[in-house]
Amino acid sequence: MSAAAHRPRADNLGMNRTRLVLVLFFTACSEPEPAFDADPEAQAAQPLAARSGSDRVVLWQQNIEAMKAATVKPYRLTRAMHALPLAPDIVVLAEAWQKVLCGDYLNPQSHGNPDLSAWRGSPRDARGLAMGCRHGADALPGSLLYRLGASLWGVGHVAHRRPFSDELGSTSRTGTAVAWDSSRFTLEDDFVYDDADVPGCSKALDDYQRVAVLLRDTRRTPSRADDRLLAIASVHYGSACRGDSNRWVADQMTRRWGARGLDLRVIAGDFNARVDESSDLYAQRRREQHEEGWYRSLTEQLGFLDAARVRHAGNICAQWTYPNVQHCVGAASCDARCEGFGIGGQLDRLDFTFLSGVRASQVLANQTDEGSAACSDHKGSYTVVGW
Secondary structure, three states: OOOOOOOOOOOOOOOOOEOOOHHHHHHHOOOOOOHHHHOHHHHHOOOOOOOOOOOEEEEEEEEOHHHHHHOOOOHHHHHHHHOOOOOOOEEEEEOOOHHHHHOOOOOHHHOOOHHHHOOOOOOEOOOOOEOOOHHHOOOOOOOHHHHHHHHHHOOOOEEEEEOOOOOOOOOHHHOOEEEEEOOOEEEEEEEEEOHHHOOOOOOOOOOOOEEEEEEEEOOOOOOOOOOEEEEEEEEEOOOOOHHHHHHHHHHHHHHHHHHHOOOEEEEEEEOOOOOOOOOOOHHHHHHOOOOOHHHHHHHHHOOOEEHHHHHHOOOHHHHOOEOOOHHHOOOOOOOOOOOOOEOOOOOEOOEEEEEEOOOHHHEEEEEEOOOOOOOOOOOOEEEEEEO
16 A cells, blocks of 8 residues: 555554474474465455554564564464454564565465565555565465454555565565554555664664654544554664664654654564663563663653553563563563573563653553464564553
């Protein structure tokens, strides 16, 4: 959908990591899939997840590691989303490869077949971001974008922006994306950026391209009087330039869009860093007793709220996001580990959703998911913001 898309109708509802052992992975992925998953018509007829009301917006953030490097079916991610009270309205992704977003990536015939991988020749908007799949067609059944529509918003109601390359279907350069329910939100503007755009950052790390979009929340009403404007930046850091990059994109959102009446800024993704890297003891680091400079600059100097801290200030240790291992999902104590996984068994909070423009009382919910271990080594994060 282009930036000049029509207003929706109101009645249209980084660091080196130890991978999971193969035995556990294939056991987790061998469960039977829903019968309709391979049938596009039956899939489209399935009941959608519960929608949010017009008084709130639901965000989902996750590094999906290209759905375990393009071996896991997309229903596993949307099934994890269905386990939560409300369907996400906006999905912010890292390591979401073009071929996984657009193509029938598990089809053995898709390798080398541009019509099945479905990302080459995607249309681009004026800022160079991909705004559709091959030759402007919708994402194919079997793709993640198609599945988001079939399970969450309705087939044909999925819009997105992603960094574009006509050569790279499976690299970090094309791995950040933002997708949303186009029956509720319209795109106003967007831009793509990387470290090379940020003064003081390395000019070499341009393979971690990131996306920022400005969305108009119509709140599914015919009047523009109650609309809200959201600026959302999807990040995936592979460098130590987080602080400068965060400040740069926060400033760009205000410079470009602040005069329009910006209601909410969101910076979300895989930051590849802990809040506390300095405390002596593991449990102290888990409690985040010492905040690193990049975190303080975003929360104290720029005034962003850490959604997890707002809702779980007294139990932040339970909100770790990596590694995502099913038998460890309930670990909540600050000295807990997931032996044999991650970085020495450590449970780390590496993925964040930061919010600006709302009060803490407007962060109505936040939690990490407990159902996506088959999809990614990172947990998803679910945040509900009230208007």
